[in-house]
Amino acid sequence: MGNIRRVPHCSHWGAYTLLVENGEIVGVEPFEHDPNPSPIIHSVREWSNPSRRVLRPMVRAGWLENRDGGSGHLRGKDKFIPVSWETATELVAGEIDRVRQNYGNASIFAGSYGWTSCGRLHHASSLLKRTLNLVGGFTGHVDTYSIAAGPVILRHTLGSDEACSGQANTLDSIAENTETLVVFGALSPRTAQSEAGGIGSHTLEKHLERIAERGIRVLLVSPLRDDLPEWMNAEWWPIRPNTDTALMLGLAGELVKAGRHDRDFLARCCSGSDRFIAYLDGSADGIRKDAQWAAEITGLDAEHIRALAPALVDTRSMLTVSWSLQRAHHGEQPFWAALGLAAVAGQIGLPGGGVGFGYGSLGGVGAPFGLGKSPAISQGLKSLDSFIPVARVTDMLLNPGDTFTYQGQTRAYPDIRLVYWAGGNPYHHHQDINRLAEAWTRPETIIVQDPMWTPTAQRADIVLPASTSIERNDLAGNKRSDYILAMHKAIEPLGEARSDFEIFNGIARHLGIGDAFNEGRDEMAWIRYLYEATRRDAGERFGFEMPEFDAFWQQGHARVPVRENHTFLAGFRQDPQAHPLNTESGLIVLGSDTLAQLQYADCPEHPAWLEPAEWLGKAADGNEFHLVSHQPSGRLHSQLEAGPSSRANKRNGREQVRINPVDAARLGIADGATVRLWNARGACLAAASVDDAVRQGVAILPTGAWFTPTGNSGLEIAGNPNVLTLDVPTSQFGQGCSAHTCLVRIEPYEGLAPHAIDHYQRTIAALADA
Numbered sequence: 001m002g003n004i005r006r007v008p009h010c011s012h013w014g015a016y017t018l019l020v021e022n023g024e025i026v027g028v029e030p031f032e033h034d035p036n037p038s039p040i041i042h043s044v045r046e047w048s049n050p051s052r053r054v055l056r057p058m059v060r061a062g063w064l065e066n067r068d069g070g071s072g073h074l075r076g077k078d079k080f081i082p083v084s085w086e087t088a089t090e091l092v093a094g095e096i097d098r099v100r101q102n103y104g105n106a107s108i109f110a111g112s113y114g115w116t117s118c119g120r121l122h123h124a125s126s127l128l129k130r131t132l133n134l135v136g137g138f139t140g141h142v143d144t145y146s147i148a149a150g151p152v153i154l155r156h157t158l159g160s161d162e163a164c165s166g167q168a169n170t171l172d173s174i175a176e177n178t179e180t181l182v183v184f185g186a187l188s189p190r191t192a193q194s195e196a197g198g199i200g201s202h203t204l205e206k207h208l209e210r211i212a213e214r215g216i217r218v219l220l221v222s223p224l225r226d227d228l229p230e231w232m233n234a235e236w237w238p239i240r241p242n243t244d245t246a247l248m249l250g251l252a253g254e255l256v257k258a259g260r261h262d263r264d265f266l267a268r269c270c271s272g273s274d275r276f277i278a279y280l281d282g283s284a285d286g287i288r289k290d291a292q293w294a295a296e297i298t299g300l301d302a303e304h305i306r307a308l309a310p311a312l313v314d315t316r317s318m319l320t321v322s323w324s325l326q327r328a329h330h331g332e333q334p335f336w337a338a339l340g341l342a343a344v345a346g347q348i349g350l351p352g353g354g355v356g357f358g359y360g361s362l363g364g365v366g367a368p369f370g371l372g373k374s375p376a377i378s379q380g381l382k383s384l385d386s387f388i389p390v391a392r393v394t395d396m397l398l399n400p401g402d403t404f405t406y407q408g409q410t411r412a413y414p415d416i417r418l419v420y421w422a423g424g425n426p427y428h429h430h431q432d433i434n435r436l437a438e439a440w441t442r443p444e445t446i447i448v449q450d451p452m453w454t455p456t457a458q459r460a461d462i463v464l465p466a467s468t469s470i471e472r473n474d475l476a477g478n479k480r481s482d483y484i485l486a487m488h489k490a491i492e493p494l495g496e497a498r499s500d501f502e503i504f505n506g507i508a509r510h511l512g513i514g515d516a517f518n519e520g521r522d523e524m525a526w527i528r529y530l531y532e533a534t535r536r537d538a539g540e541r542f543g544f545e546m547p548e549f550d551a552f553w554q555q556g557h558a559r560v561p562v563r564e565n566h567t568f569l570a571g572f573r574q575d576p577q578a579h580p581l582n583t584e585s586g587l588i589v590l591g592s593d594t595l596a597q598l599q600y601a602d603c604p605e606h607p608a609w610l611e612p613a614e615w616l617g618k619a620a621d622g623n624e625f626h627l628v629s630h631q632p633s634g635r636l637h638s639q640l641e642a643g644p645s646s647r648a649n650k651r652n653g654r655e656q657v658r659i660n661p662v663d664a665a666r667l668g669i670a671d672g673a674t675v676r677l678w679n680a681r682g683a684c685l686a687a688a689s690v691d692d693a694v695r696q697g698v699a700i701l702p703t704g705a706w707f708t709p710t711g712n713s714g715l716e717i718a719g720n721p722n723v724l725t726l727d728v729p730t731s732q733f734g735q736g737c738s739a740h741t742c743l744v745r746i747e748p749y750e751g752l753a754p755h756a757i758d759h760y761q762r763t764i765a766a767l768a769d770a
């Protein structure tokens with residue numbers, strides 16, 4: 001037996017120890033302080049499998065022949081030619097210089113959205129931005145695919161987006177104080193496995209157990225019963241997707257109808273509530289928003305809705321709203337309506353009362369919140385004011401010069417010539433991939449930096465092979481984690497892969513900004529520097545002692561100062577004048593003067609029910625399903641898609657789509673059968689999973705399958721839902737993505753279809769066999 005090395009490491013799905021023998025990973029052990037480790041840690045070995053890795057820098061043949069564009073339509077079809085790092089670095093630096101000199105820096109799109117590694121030094125998109133900020137800047141993006149409509153409307157109505165970034169009531173306080181808990185969306189260990197920047201201990205289950213133990217009333221409003229663990233014994237309200245706003249308004253309207261709204265709270269703490277109430281009681285538009293009205297839209301029982309309303313006032317009530325609800329057309333409304341309902345019920349600012357957003361969406365939301373400075377390499381000073389709302393990337397590439405609106409401003413799309421994507425996978429994350437593919441032909445040059453031959457890398461001109469986090473040293477940590485975690489190098493880089501820092505350091509040298517980029521520090525010097533800044537801050541501002549760097553590095557983890565048992569807006573509730581919010585009125589905005597002036601039909605001046613572009617209320621017949629493409633349980637997005645915890649949920653290398661037994665019987669679909677999902681935008685295959693946890697008329701297909709189009713029709717065979725989803729903004733105000741608004745048809749598939757993962761493998765081999 002050789003010598004087994006124990007190597008502390010961390011990913012977005014948690015901390016773990018890698019067992020390494022003779023340069024190979026032979027085992028993975030969970031972090032000792034993690035009560036609920038994620039099974040995804042066991043997929044990490046897949047990173048050391050060379051078959052899907054980019055092993056050398058690669059350049060697309062057609063691009064080399066025809067450098068000033070014109071061969072964009074061959075992306076994804078052309079062969080790649082391996083080049084040396086020296087050549088690749090020169091080509092990349094040369095393109096950056098060419099485009100900024102000929103067209104200006106705004107013609108470089110480096111928004112580069114994506115989850116990349118959780119490491120805070122080798123953070124690919126931060127390093128990309130740091131590099132480009134030193135040479136005049138780039139076009140970037142604002143908000144995220146996770147949350148955009150939500151934070152935009154909350155910044156306007158609450159003065160900050162803290163309530164959806166993990167700073168509303170903490171879960172410990174909810175577990176102790178709440179008496180009626182209404183869950184819109186999910187509180188699920190499935191999504192709570194992950195946290196951006198890593199997580200030490202997964203604590204959602206612990207809090208849910210405490211809630212179950214106290215025997216309080218818990219209601220799950222969701223099309224999917226297992227969005228809460230079964231042992232929570234929640235009442236399940238299987239709502240029609242995208243209609244939560246109507247339920248919230250109906251509940252608020254019932255309170256108004258009964259005269260049970262909290263007049264004192266509305267008068268002291270809110271502005272514009274008269275306009276909101278006029279909408280609820282029907283005096284504004286002649287339609288009373290009540291239980292009966294809500295029942296017709298949501299498909300829920302009117303009697304149940306009517307009976308719930310008084311409980312929101314008579315007991316300490318808390319509304320939790322998943323991020324998923326705002327990833328839908330008019331996604332601003334469920335967040336604003338929930339705020340409106342909590343305000344009408346007068347529960348905001350009380351322990352365990354009110355509303356909060358994103359609990360369980362990530363593992364750290366509602367967990368003790370980090371007070372100190374989190375480690376992160378600086379992106380440098382922003383040197384150019386050019387951005388798009390993150391999900392408008394296809395619109396930008398298709399329509400240079402056209403205007404768009406965002407938070408009430410009007411701006412223009414830049415004319416993009418160069419796209420540089422480091423650590424993200426738009427062919428996973430963007431909606432309506434077939435439309436993206438058209439836009440993707442437009443830029444002159446596309447550079448992708450990724451460890452894997454992702455569908456995005458396949459469609460690049462220059463591919464730079466980054467190493468994975470286990471091939472280099474780094475550290476993890478963020479505001480929503482109670483630990484900083486060491487990420488030790490476990491194995492040598494595969495092939496010629498280089499760390500993200502090394503890659504950008506080389507490019508920076510070619511651009512003549514090497515010293516400014518690295519500030520004279522190498523990898524370990526940077527890690528030490530970032531850790532020390534966090535340690536010093538914890539000591540100076542909070543008297544919190546963290547270990548010296550060497551002790552931390554050896555031990556593999558260190559605790560950081562946190563805030564627990566937090567009640568959101570408690571001070572504001574007591575004295576709103578002394579604690580004004582950063583809004584147009586200093587109060588919670590329930591009727592907005594700004595939005596009244598803007599007159600956006602898709603984001604009016606008070607929370608309102610607006611029909612989504614696609615929903616079951618618009619379905620042409622009983623054969624249309626509302627597609628919910630939620631987060632996959634066995635992986636993070638598209639990462640480690642071929643790893644064991646991801647494959648465990650596939651059949652024939654394909655994702656499974658869950659549908660209700662009644663729907664399956666009507667359509668003649670047997671459990672396990674291959675089905676075709678389609679609409680006007682595209683089609684994909686999936687394996688049917690017949691399951692009564694899914695509401696009738698709803699189909700659940702997780703995201704993350706590697707885009708695998710086949711044949712002339714382009715039929716996607718891996719089950720990537722984004723060939724079906726709708727690429728429209730949530731509204732002119734928020735411009736978020738509307739991934740969860742999508743109707744599809746489903747039918748048995750009789751044709752032959754290859755094993756999707758194997759087929760993908762053959763595609764890569766054909767493109768990059770050199």
Ligand SMILES: Nc1nc2c(c(=O)[nH]1)N[C@H]1C(S)=C(S)[C@@H](COP(=O)(O)OP(=O)(O)OC[C@H]3O[C@@H](n4cnc5c(=O)[nH]c(N)nc54)[C@H](O)[C@@H]3O)O[C@H]1N2
Nearest residue numbers: 114115116117124145146423425429466629637638639739
């Ligand atoms: N239909 C639908 N679509 C959705 C969603 C939905 O709910 N429904 N959800 C959306 C949401 S919330 C999100 S956050 C997005 C996620 O979208 P992405 O963040 O784009 O998805 P990931 O698969 O995490 O992509 C990360 C990429 O980084 C690469 N990578 C990993 N480590 C490193 C590294 O060290 N260096 C470099 N250079 N690269 C690395 C991985 O190989 C991978 O290609 O998807 C969105 N898309």
Ligand SMILES: Nc1nc2c(c(=O)[nH]1)N[C@H]1C(S)=C(S)[C@@H](COP(=O)(O)OP(=O)(O)OC[C@H]3O[C@@H](n4cnc5c(=O)[nH]c(N)nc54)[C@H](O)[C@@H]3O)O[C@H]1N2
Nearest residue numbers: 146185191221222224241242322323324361630631636637
């Ligand atoms: N294992 C794993 N965990 C993850 C991720 C991952 O890829 N894998 N991704 C992480 C990321 S980046 C993010 S942003 C978060 C996202 O966190 P969320 O947005 O909370 O996650 P989703 O899985 O999209 O949606 C949660 C549930 O909301 C329900 N839902 C969808 N639409 C509606 C609706 O209109 N009304 C109601 N009432 N319910 C609805 C669905 O049943 C779905 O299961 O997850 C994170 N956690």
Ligand SMILES: [Mo]
Nearest residue numbers: 144145146147
């Ligand atoms: Mo996300």
